[in-house]
Amino acid sequence: MGRQPCCDKLGVKKGPWTAEEDNKLINFILTSGQCCWRAVPKLAGLRRCGKSCRLRWTNYLRPDLKRGLLTESEEQLVIDLHARLGNRWSKIAARLPGRTDNEIKNHWNTHIKKKLIKRGIDPVTHEPLEKEPGGTKTSSSSEEQSSESENNNHSPLLQNTNATGNSEENSSSSPPENCSILSDEPHKLFESLCEDDKLLSYLLGDDEPPLVDTTTWELPNNAQNFNHDIGNFNPWDDCATWLFDCQDFGIHDFGLDCFNEVEMSILDTLEMGNKQQK
DNA sequence: AAAGACGCCAACCGCCCCACT
């Protein structure tokens, strides 16, 4: 018995993606949308595992991705969400527009962990390092921690925000006494949180999701190759237009079917570009 | 200038969840 491997292991390429592979994948997604990832490699003419295609798309090629380091407010938000959710990176990423779970996870492991330790905060429990709770374990699983923090609501931000981002009746922004994160430098940290008004409003649930600033997008190298490959056509500009549309409705409610409207014009231009190249 | 140490991040792996039959 046993499950079939997600892809035929023989002849499946691994390792870094080439610009050509990226182009093929982008082209295919724009043409067909996100359907069955298992079938994507075959249909797109890629010798890759479907999983690998999905990861490449979601973590790198998606046009709505922000690139570059997390901002101060994003970082603080990650810390707060981690205090509540534990290592559920996808859930955390869902609250940070344009960021992927992988990106946040990497950033957590390489930057935030160290910062918290430097501040004397245990990155696992979010409790002060020196304050060893007597007779209790120093770390807990994310599951336990999650349910625990759901009850305790350590973060003032999260006190106001339930799982769906709706505001609850408790709208006071005064930090609770047992809030370990803010107890360190309460004013400084809370101010840094408040710097990003839109983000804060969104989290407090009384505002629209913050708009993605597409003017600050940095294109991946291969995306630039992609542009170069197909001439003057700039798919990222069109994707930006698409994203502005998405933002009107909420990007998560916006399936890739929406490509159907935009994609025709994109593909027309794409084909023209390819012809020019030939 | 060279070599080793370190840091970062893209990508992979394996498990889990959920929808479908």
Add this chain to the structure above:
DNA sequence: AAGTGGGGCGGTTGGCGTCTT
């Protein structure tokens, strides 16, 4: 209710670039 398959998630790793000695 149980089995199966696909997608998603979190942990881990490998390779590359940068820093230090």
